[in-house]
Amino acid sequence: MTALIPPVQLPEDALPSAVCLIDDGMQVGLHIGAQVYVALGREIVADFGRGEAKTGVPMTLDSVNLWMSSGKPVAAIAIMQLVDRGLLALTDPVAKHIPEFAAAGKQHVTIRHLLTHTAGFRNVDIGWPNSSWDEIIARISAAPLQRDWPLGEKAGYHPYTSWYILGELVQRIAGRPFSEYVRAEIFLPLGMEDSWLGMPTEQYHAYGDRLGIMVDTMRGTLTPHRYTTPEAASESVPGGNAFGPMHDLARIYHMLLGGGKWNGVRILTEQSVIAMTSRQREGMLDETFRHKMDWGLGLIIDGSRYGAETIPYGFGLHSSGRAFGHGGAQSSMGFCDPEHDLVAAILFNGMPGEPKHNHRMRKFITALYEDLGLE
Numbered sequence: 001m002t003a004l005i006p007p008v009q010l011p012e013d014a015l016p017s018a019v020c021l022i023d024d025g026m027q028v029g030l031h032i033g034a035q036v037y038v039a040l041g042r043e044i045v046a047d048f049g050r051g052e053a054k055t056g057v058p059m060t061l062d063s064v065n066l067w068m069s070s071g072k073p074v075a076a077i078a079i080m081q082l083v084d085r086g087l088l089a090l091t092d093p094v095a096k097h098i099p100e101f102a103a104a105g106k107q108h109v110t111i112r113h114l115l116t117h118t119a120g121f122r123n124v125d126i127g128w129p130n131s132s133w134d135e136i137i138a139r140i141s142a143a144p145l146q147r148d149w150p151l152g153e154k155a156g157y158h159p160y161t162s163w164y165i166l167g168e169l170v171q172r173i174a175g176r177p178f179s180e181y182v183r184a185e186i187f188l189p190l191g192m193e194d195s196w197l198g199m200p201t202e203q204y205h206a207y208g209d210r211l212g213i214m215v216d217t218m219r220g221t222l223t224p225h226r227y228t229t230p231e232a233a234s235e236s237v238p239g240g241n242a243f244g245p246m247h248d249l250a251r252i253y254h255m256l257l258g259g260g261k262w263n264g265v266r267i268l269t270e271q272s273v274i275a276m277t278s279r280q281r282e283g284m285l286d287e288t289f290r291h292k293m294d295w296g297l298g299l300i301i302d303g304s305r306y307g308a309e310t311i312p313y314g315f316g317l318h319s320s321g322r323a324f325g326h327g328g329a330q331s332s333m334g335f336c337d338p339e340h341d342l343v344a345a346i347l348f349n350g351m352p353g354e355p356k357h358n359h360r361m362r363k364f365i366t367a368l369y370e371d372l373g374l375e
Helices: 016-027 069-084 101-103 110-115 131-143 161-174 178-186 201-210 230-234 246-257 272-278 354-371
Strands: 033-040 043-054 064-066 242-244 281-286 291-294 322-330 332-337 342-348
Touching: 016 033, 016 043, 016 064, 033 246, 033 281, 043 230, 064 069, 064 101, 064 322, 064 332, 069 178, 069 242, 069 246, 069 272, 069 332, 101 131, 131 161, 131 354, 161 178, 178 354, 230 272, 242 246, 246 272, 246 332, 246 342, 322 342, 342 354
Parallel strands: none
Antiparallel strands: 033 043, 033 342, 064 242, 281 291, 322 332, 332 342
């Protein structure tokens, strides 16, 4: 992928229906602002902020926002880099690299199980934020598998546990903290200067009003999410607290669409990209979401065949079967649709509850496709 062409239209002109939905959501209190990036081919169709990043502060295209679980693919990319370098294999038992993880019957859990959410230890109490990284790894390592969970044959989204173990694998093999690894090996090579997974406190304060907040709108209180405090933002939560503008998050999908390269810099081999973005888990009921879903390696693969109107964190009503990406809890989405050469990253900074968010994001992405003439 070479340099992209900047947008020449206002968002109201390029994405009229989608922008109306943002405004409608603000009117009814679903969110106080939104940030959107959309590229079609080499052209950036939209890169803008709307509403407020926090009370009294306008959202801009450069506002730095909390991604929630939209940052999970970062850990998957880090793991696949280590695979590319021959330092681990997807078939490796986790305990080969983290020996204490073999406790309580987990000796056969593989790295592939972690990346496809088929490992079966999703409900462990990790003790965050009162436990350190090492204490969290010890808690997960000591925990048993969920009862009646045949490895690889049963699926359930792991919000945090498996992602800490993936982060620990990166730390032990690369020999440096997970936050430092992803900053040096993924974010900076992709030009994601304002992206962090463990933001230094001094950087948090330096951003000032550029730093947006994520608020709870389900109860009408506008309570900031706990990750948006300087203390929590400074910790590395591999499954949850990445920060950055949406045009930074989109760089990940431009790289994947480009077969592992961005602006001449190779991040992954083409083989790893194919593995991540193809169906590694197909037609299985997800015990967490209670819906059939398909997964690649750390990525959701389009599941419209299981009900485009009902699937959680899907890609709207017009996505192709090749679309892939990942959503963030009640808030955001980064995805790519190779069939249409489409990359998009969308953030709403209000968390209104799962049903309202899924309805909001589904309508928005559907409108985005229609505005672009891709329906």
